[in-house]
Amino acid sequence: MRKLINVFIVAAGLLFTANMANAQQKIGHVNSEDVFANLPESKTAQTTLENLSKTKQAEIDAMIKEYQTQLSSAQAKEKSRSEANKETVDKELQTAATQLQDLQKRISDAQTKAQQDLGTKQGELFQPIQAKVATAISAISKEKGLAYVFDIANGQGGNNLVFWEGGDDITAAVKTKLGISATAAKAPAPKK
Template sequence: MRRISVILFLAVITLYAHDVIAQEQKIGFFESDYILAQIPEYEGIQQRLDLLSSTWDEELKALEEEIEQLEEEFKAKEILYTEEIRKQKRQEIEQKKREKEAYLARKFGPNGEYFTKQGELLEPIQRQVFTAVRAVASRQGFDFVFDRSSDIKMVYAREEWNLNEAILTELGIETEQQ
């Protein structure tokens, strides 16, 4: 009986200590999408990326039309071709499809030019934002700060812990709410 009492006592103390530790942590959040939208340079960067993307989209569209034209021509003349020419035309179509896929990967793939250029252009702004986040979090005594715009799902957050305005102030950006 005494042993059960000791175990129960230790369990209660452990739970109590956990609650005390949890209460001492200060957690805040911000929305990087909102912050970036307030930075004037960001809009210019986004426009440059959109222009680049639309140029590549046009080139991709031209490749798709070329493939479609080759396929239509093949279907229309297939019965006139010898087996050797059919094989050659099919290979030509497959080669164009591979060329399109390679172009797509080169321009828009995970290591493609678009994401490389995006990282290159946005990196200085992102560095500024995260420096401001660290400064605000440190100054206001936050233990954790989450980005509500990211993949982390926040089911509920009290607005008093929203650091958007403090971060914008740290970046020297005035908003209507200030």
């Protein structure tokens, strides 16, 4: 009976030890900024956004220039005001003020619309890229048997991984999976 109890205790201990070994999860980390900085699609999307931004800004700058020209004209007209032409100039100034207010509203509306357009375009361009990177990270994580992967990119804002010792850095594997060369520019390593 004593042998049976000893065998049972040893078996339970082995089972418990096996469960503890399985409970240890592998952890890895990736620098998504490094991946995005070297992804050709990301560079193309950024260039597209910059070009759209420049186009929108040029349109707004033209409207601002028109506003400044009309304002200067109204100010010059106000200086030429005399008792003889008071009534005529006052009507012209009133019309100019209305036009300036309308132009100011159009400028404000154009700025708001430009911001909305840029936000929409950014979503259109970067969502597929983010999905592609997420898929690559998932695939590499599964290949390496990782249970958790932390993003150590500084620009993520929510970087709550303050310190790590070891772990698998899968940034290079993700870049390889996405076809980014290993010699591509490397982002600075985060501070520990």
